[in-house]
Amino acid sequence: MAGKDEEYDYLFKVVLIGDSGVGKSNLLSRFTRNEFNLESKSTIGVEFATKSIQTENKVIKAQIWDTAGQERYRAITSAYYRGAVGALLVYDISKHITFENVERWLKELRDHAEANIVVMLVGNKCDLRHLRTVSVEEATEFAEKNKLAFIETSALDASGVDTAFQRILTEIYRLMNKKQMSAGGSSPTPALGQGETIALSSGATDKAGSRSKTACSGCRT
């Protein structure tokens, strides 16, 4: 809580969305603090955390907004989609209804987020093998159809969590870089104030890189 920022090259705003109870807050705490709490309280409105990662010799600081899953909070939470360059859309592999609702969350993004936001579908709780109701195949197929990246994670045993964030942040970085190259921009050294983020403006989900399918090891059915 010292308050002074470490050095970073890019600041990316990412949102965590998905049904209530799928484990969004624990994905965030696992990624940013390596903590997991089996019965953490429900998120009210939004919660925030940051973490920096290194990719392709750049330091990327992720500013992650964890949103409440309950419908009533959509009006509040959707305001946080603005300026987000990435979204982790989380469902619970042991609760099929949370996967069925992914469509509705995609619509939320279409309605409120930047058109080029990078979306990664995240099947969480893949440690619950014996309770699985959403198969890797079913989720992969859906992700391909909707041009989403896909990964399975377990915030509980930490599998896939770092990979998920690392991949989405790298993907955002590459897309931004590519866009700046094609725009003829010089070396990208954005001067960002607090709370500001980089918005992508083109071609975020059209490459194979955003569609790779990864189930966490040991979780394949």
Next chain:
Amino acid sequence: MSPPQSRTPPPAPPPSSARQQTPGSSSSSARGAPPPPHADGAGLQSRPSFRDSKYSEILGADVVSLPDLRRLAWNGVPPAYRPTVWKLLCGYMPANRDRRAAALARKRREYAEAVAAHFAAAADAARSAQEQALLRQILVDIPRTAPDAPLFAEVAAVQRSMTRALYVWAQRHPASGYVQGINDLLTPFYVVFLGEHVVGGEGGGAGAAAAAAAAALPEEALKEIEADAYWCLTKLLDNIQDHYTAMQPGLQRMVLRLEELVRRIDLDLHAHLAAEGVQFIQFAFRWMNCLLMRELPLPAIVRAWDTYLSEEDGGFESFHVYVCAALLCKFSPALLRLDFAALVLFLQDMPTRAWSEADVEPLLSQAYILSTLFENSSAHLNVTS
């Protein structure tokens, strides 16, 4: 929380007399003056006999004088009297002694019928998709309502009881339905009302002793607690209905008022938050939605609710905003040194989780002083720009 009785004068004298209050001055306490901002709780605890006699006098009357009770309870209710006082201040239990037994029996019966109609009768398959979603949401939230409190985390009967109460409330209030955070608001009532059934219990606890007591309760006793908690929650929420309806306009209003208050009380802090890009909605939404229950521990909340319930009306709305303003400004020196990310992290995880009643009392006093300075000035607040 405005019972049908006549309006009472403001519960406390002006701040000047509050400031002059001395620990031994029983008369100012009787008039309901909050302790001065820097008073500690010890002064109050050192004269229990006086307070006890005041409570037995007021509660012993054939018709309880709610204005007198409010003035007294504003400063904190001894645990032994709290179940009765809360039921009276909620407007759930009649002030008239002769009517109480029959009224409570009728309300508890009504609740049992509502449970039978809404909850028990329907097999899961018979529930509509909407009802299934409601039940699913409540069941997701119940185990994580107060995961650190054994009373709520470990006693299955209490969890089932709260599930029923929330489900029935949601069914009967379709305009809002169940909204996360309402589960939090139910817990103080269980804590306090359980105190009545625990022999020798000092009440106010949700720890292992309370959990053991609850687990050993006869089913009928738990049903009474459930019905009483349901009705008192209903009374509380009746006054703040638009906090939980679509778009939650009541909460948005409170967040705006908080921001305007802070701008007037602590301009430097307001300017710093603005300069860093922190919006009040980012942290204060939860302060309003859960009435600080995510920031303060249960015993501190129970003490705060003594005061909220004693406010003529608006305890859980307008007075709460003053409490939030006092809370924010209390941390102003620390906040002024933080940047955007550190500010948001600080404000969503305040160093208040271990606060006691004694910590919350100066905050209530400060809020009272603010309320006397800014009361009835919503227009006044709005005019400024």
